[in-house]
Amino acid sequence: MAKLTVNLSGMEMKNPVIPASGTFGYGMDYLDFYDANILGSFSIKGTTLDPREGNQIPRICEYDYGMLNSVGLQNPGAHEVAEKIFPQMKQVFDGQVLANVSGFSVEGYAECARILDQEDVVGILELNISCPNVHGGGASFGTDVNTACEVLREVKKVTRKPVYVKCTPQCPDLVKMCIALEENGADGLVLLNTFLGIRLDIRTGKPIMKNVTGGVSGPGIFPQALYKVYQVYPHVHIPIIGCGGISKASDILEMMYAGASAVEIGTLNLTDPMRMPEIIEELNELCDNLGIKDINEIIGRAHR
Amino acid sequence: MAKAEIMTVIENTPLTKDTYRLRLKSDQPVQVRCGQFLNLKIPGKALRRPISVTSWKDDEIELTYRVVGEGTRILTQCRDTLDVINECGNGFDLTKFDKEVLLIGGGIGTAPLIACAEEALRQGLQVKVVFGYQNRSQTLFQEFFREKGIHAEYVYDEDGENVVTRIRDLGLEKMDFLACGPVRMMQAVDGIMEGYGQFSLETRMGCGFGACMGCSVRLKDRMARICKEGPVFEKGEIVWQNLL
Known part of the structure; x- marks a missing residue:
């Protein structure tokens, strides 16, 4: 049995497998399928300061190798999450989670982070900077280095927990962004959020989703996400969580070879709710077959 | 579960x-x-x-x-x-019915109402049926109702009729009902029925078990996931324009 335990900025995990934000709710939706305690951790549904109802349906469509979503950050708001949902979550998960902090203004991010910072069950604040900045013409925080770093600095002021920034592939120069985020105090990076995409109805010619565009995820984006991790890794000294289209144990190894210290898995949970226990088992076997004694040894192997 | x-x-x-x-x-x-x-x-x-x-x-x-x-x-x-x-999903709740139930279906939406008919018969409810299809070649489940001895009204768009016109013609508006079919049909049914009822909705879903929030809609007084809190909702809860 290989050693699969990893440590992300002090957050101990049994293995490097983390269901990604937005695909795992607050942990309760998978109770019918398996015990969440087999997981390294999970990232909670993107949480904003105020409750949000999200976008109109249809919010979902698919392509041959995955799906698109435009849920629009539906969530009950940081106060309700902290007061009502976290106590339930603690009943089903013994470890710590990544609290995905989303927002539409610098102040909104900081206040949301301050509320979630006070919770023991939160091991890492995961800053989702893919959201549009309502005060900045609607452009995503994550596409502009200055606004992304401003959000990060303000969040860092209100928390002592590690802050990992979840970047968007829409960022025109991701390496430059990640270097700047590290300089501005990021404790880690999550690479990446979904790629923007669209599908059209074959009968009407119109967009399928009410919101027109959505985030592309699933196995079809794996090589691109892997490449971004590979590209960024040599330029930063903070841990990277690799995320994007992982569907099997060998994908986890590739992500870690490219430079990831752990991985987030999203769409796979939705299409195959039983896959996490299987994939952790498969990861163990694969490491044994490849003679990997400690999974931490393989981080960044592609660059050595 | x-x-x-x-x-x-x-x-x-x-x-x-x-x-x-x-x-x-x-x-x-x-x-x-x-x-x-x-x-x-x-x-x-x-x-x-x-x-x-x-x-x-x-x-x-x-x-x-x-x-x-x-x-x-x-x-x-x-x-x-x-x-x-x-x-x-939650499924229909037949325990809310007393004595009789009207099953109103349109197109492939008639399929789940067959399970309801069986359940209603098990509970001793009297079952009435109005099913609508675009044309006769799409007709489903006639044999089922013959076997069960249930009189079922079948209406077809090709005859210029639909479930709403038939319900009116037969004066069934006061009956408690279960309905499933195209959104516009159910919206029209909601508009004429005066009693208690349940509607089964559908939309594109991501996971189907509540994790992705891909099928959440605004009801009158709450957000609900069609796959988890639904697909069945009670008359009076649904805001039809949010489903169009």
Whole structure:
């Protein structure tokens, strides 16, 4: 049995497998399928300061190798999450989670982070900077280095927990962004959020989703996400969580070879709710077959 | 409780030009309720396809599906086993009915109402039926009602009629009802029915068990996931424009 335990900025995990934000709710939706305690951790549904109802349906469509979503950050708001949902979550998960902090203004991010910072069950604040900045013409925080770093600095002021920034592939120069985020105090990076995409109805010619565009995820984006991790890794000294289209144990190894210290898995949970226990088992076997004694040894192997 | 399992395909045959009967066998007794759905993994497709239950007995489930796109077309070729998530959604609640129930269905939305008819008969309710289709070639389940001795009203768009006009003609507006069909049909039904009722909704779903929030809609007083809190909601809860 290989050693699969990893440590992300002090957050101990049994293995490097983390269901990604937005695909795992607050942990309760998978109770019918398996015990969440087999997981390294999970990232909670993107949480904003105020409750949000999200976008109109249809919010979902698919392509041959995955799906698109435009849920629009539906969530009950940081106060309700902290007061009502976290106590339930603690009943089903013994470890710590990544609290995905989303927002539409610098102040909104900081206040949301301050509320979630006070919770023991939160091991890492995961800053989702893919959201549009309502005060900045609607452009995503994550596409502009200055606004992304401003959000990060303000969040860092209100928390002592590690802050990992979840970047968007829409960022025109991701390496430059990640270097700047590290300089501005990021404790880690999550690479990446979904790629923007669209599908059209074959009968009407119109967009399928009410919101027109959505985030592309699933196995079809794996090589691109892997490449971004590979590209960024040599330029930063903070841990990277690799995320994007992982569907099997060998994908986890590739992500870690490219430079990831752990991985987030999203769409796979939705299409195959039983896959996490299987994939952790498969990861163990694969490491044994490849003679990997400690999974931490393989981080960044592609660059050595 | 949602349950992932591999089921054996024991029948997958056409009933009309574009609807199929799919019978699946589990390795254990089936515990599904009427109005619940199975989420079927389709070979070569990323997302599952939610299909409501037509009937069940012991370890077998019968589904009826219409071929509407690539996924359901591939499904017609499935002959061996299917990876399913069973017992999805809340289902209809027949305990809310007293003495009688009117089943109002349109198109493939008539399929889950067959399970309701069986359940209603088990509970000793008197069952009335108004089913609508675009044309006669799409007609489903007439044999079922003949066998059960239930008089079912069938109406067709090609005759310039629909379930709403027939309900009015027969003066059934005061009956308590269950309905499933196209959104505009259900909206019109909601507009004329005066009693208690339940509607079964559908939309594109991501996971089908509540995790992705991909099918959440605004009801009058809350947000609800069609796959988890639904697909069945009570009359008076639904804001139809949010489904169009």
